[in-house]
Amino acid sequence: MFVVTSEEMRRLDRLTIEDIGIPAMVLMENAGRAIAQEVLRVAAVRGGGDGGLVSAESDGRSQGVEHSSNAVDSAHRRECWLVLAGKGNNGGDGFAAARHLMEAGLAVDVALAVPAAELEGVAAAQAAIAARFGVPCLDASASGVPLRWERYSGIVDALLGTGAAGPPREPYAALIRAANASGLPIVAADIPSGMDADTGAVHAACIRAISTVALAFLKRGLVQHPGAEYAGQVTVAPIGIPTSLARGENVPVRYVNAQTAAAALGIDPHRSRAADTHKGTYGHVLVAAGSASMIGAGLLSAGAALRGGSGLVSWALPASLSPLAVNRPPELMLAPLAESPLPSHHLTPDQAAAATSPPRSRFTAAADSPDSRSSAVPAGWAAVPPQALAGLAASRSAMLIGPGLGRWACDTAWLRRVWEETRCPLVVDADALNMAAEATDFSAWKAPEGRPTILTPHPGEMSRLLGIPTAQIQQDRIGTAIRYAKEHGVVLVLKGACTVTALPDGRVYINGTGNPGMATGGAGDVLAGLIVSLLGQGLPAGEAAALGVYLHGAAGDRAAQLRPGGPASLLAGDIIAQL
Ligand SMILES: NC(=O)C1=CN([C@@H]2O[C@H](COP(=O)(O)OP(=O)(O)OC[C@H]3O[C@@H](n4cnc5c(N)ncnc54)[C@H](OP(=O)(O)O)[C@@H]3O)[C@@H](O)[C@H]2O)[C@H](O)CC1
Numbered sequence: 001m002f003v004v005t006s007e008e009m010r011r012l013d014r015l016t017i018e019d020i021g022i023p024a025m026v027l028m029e030n031a032g033r034a035i036a037q038e039v040l041r042v043a044a045v046r047g048g049g050d051g052g053l054v055s056a057e058s059d060g061r062s063q064g065v066e067h068s069s070n071a072v073d074s075a076h077r078r079e080c081w082l083v084l085a086g087k088g089n090n091g092g093d094g095f096a097a098a099r100h101l102m103e104a105g106l107a108v109d110v111a112l113a114v115p116a117a118e119l120e121g122v123a124a125a126q127a128a129i130a131a132r133f134g135v136p137c138l139d140a141s142a143s144g145v146p147l148r149w150e151r152y153s154g155i156v157d158a159l160l161g162t163g164a165a166g167p168p169r170e171p172y173a174a175l176i177r178a179a180n181a182s183g184l185p186i187v188a189a190d191i192p193s194g195m196d197a198d199t200g201a202v203h204a205a206c207i208r209a210i211s212t213v214a215l216a217f218l219k220r221g222l223v224q225h226p227g228a229e230y231a232g233q234v235t236v237a238p239i240g241i242p243t244s245l246a247r248g249e250n251v252p253v254r255y256v257n258a259q260t261a262a263a264a265l266g267i268d269p270h271r272s273r274a275a276d277t278h279k280g281t282y283g284h285v286l287v288a289a290g291s292a293s294m295i296g297a298g299l300l301s302a303g304a305a306l307r308g309g310s311g312l313v314s315w316a317l318p319a320s321l322s323p324l325a326v327n328r329p330p331e332l333m334l335a336p337l338a339e340s341p342l343p344s345h346h347l348t349p350d351q352a353a354a355a356t357s358p359p360r361s362r363f364t365a366a367a368d369s370p371d372s373r374s375s376a377v378p379a380g381w382a383a384v385p386p387q388a389l390a391g392l393a394a395s396r397s398a399m400l401i402g403p404g405l406g407r408w409a410c411d412t413a414w415l416r417r418v419w420e421e422t423r424c425p426l427v428v429d430a431d432a433l434n435m436a437a438e439a440t441d442f443s444a445w446k447a448p449e450g451r452p453t454i455l456t457p458h459p460g461e462m463s464r465l466l467g468i469p470t471a472q473i474q475q476d477r478i479g480t481a482i483r484y485a486k487e488h489g490v491v492l493v494l495k496g497a498c499t500v501t502a503l504p505d506g507r508v509y510i511n512g513t514g515n516p517g518m519a520t521g522g523a524g525d526v527l528a529g530l531i532v533s534l535l536g537q538g539l540p541a542g543e544a545a546a547l548g549v550y551l552h553g554a555a556g557d558r559a560a561q562l563r564p565g566g567p568a569s570l571l572a573g574d575i576i577a578q579l
């Protein structure tokens, strides 16, 4: 399923009308019908399944202003909807929806935010048709028009769509505030008015819908927070614009959920297996994770890699920490790495000198293991030569580095050698990302030619990588991820609600699975383990990352449903159990 910007939508709209020859009126007619159908669905749910239809005797007309007849009052006691219409084509959709609702037997009023004379083109044509059908149209262009909100059963928001720019002006803003305050269910046409269609940012006045009918394609703002929350339940209505057009125009962003995963990713999300295969078919991955105080991170990521379907999983760990891995699953192999008594044998002389002084730190990160930065005698990861780890990875199908690794003096230089010498596909997560973030020259680090590399930061780690505040990243997650992936030639998985997976070639997958219960320690380790498993099974890096994110969210959703305590009681281990 494609996800478009306003600009892309306008282009597809124009191509459909001008090149394919479907008139704009037809598109708007289809839009209006789809919106009306959603209203009928909402009314049916609220009204206990009768579709919210008024009696056959009713003429379905209403007038939600000060005057009304007894007959109309009785209709109001059933379903009576108010359509808020703006000046543009979003408003035109509203007029078409109002007519279809009246045809279905509901009582309907349209409140128009501009004087009717200001309507143009197809919107004006739809308004004229609605008027001939007898749809009452109230002039709400002056602030303070006394709309009697209590008379209505629900509201259609057709004020602003993809043509909106900046915060809603008056009287739009007042209508939005009053609609929200009414407590009535709101069905939004295309996007909630007041939401930025491209980023999902919301203005002070923004419709809070229970559902949104996205016309033709999802808009980016509908799959980014906070817009996704304001939109409520989103359905995509085909209105005549062919999907192939989006493909032909190389729309880069796709939405991945249970319905769309196979088509969006171009692979079987169930990972069906051919009968004549063996464990060698499914890769041998290396997981470099865990330290004395965070041994669980290693267990979780390696455990997820096993459930992800890898033929073999080896857990690389400093040899002195091996006893801590005694409770690992029996299927998990251990790859103990010898620790060197020489602290800086792997470093250049400059780096070795720096090892005795504290590292530059813009942002703090955990340093609570025996291999911590302050320890005089190196042990744990600090004493493992990076080239030994890279050498071990050479015979593996993919490596994950980072979960629970801890921090130590000169760890950034340590990671740089791992980064530059690891030839197999690489997943970089957690502490390894924080090490990279402290490099002043990270973009100059040279990965072996053609190595697929996946970075999996949460917004805090992304903030450290970019040196900008987390809030700025959250304001445009898709744009941030696209830019980073292109600039650094990596697959970037920006975690969070609606996780964004951006590929260096510009393609993007937005994830539609998962729940807030997954915001729990260790869930990221599970994701990283799952992604490296899929990468090691030979999937292209972008698809491995996006499928991992999708499967991780789907497992989290199943786990949350099974927990008697619901999502809040979810543990990372519960996610592995559902993989
Ligand atoms: N997807 C499709 O192919 C179809 C989409 N349809 C619907 O059309 C809208 C987009 O329609 P458009 O006319 O481009 O835009 P809007 O309806 O959003 O309205 C834009 C006008 O509103 C005014 N405006 C802009 N920003 C603001 C604001 N912040 N506050 C108040 N008013 C604003 C502006 O007019 P001005 O002259 O006042 O500046 C704009 O002209 C799309 O979302 C779908 O719902 C069609 O159904 C056809 C197919």
Ligand SMILES: [K+]
Binding pocket: 090, 157, 158, 159, 160, 161, 188, 189, 190, 191, 192, 193
């Ligand atoms: K709208």
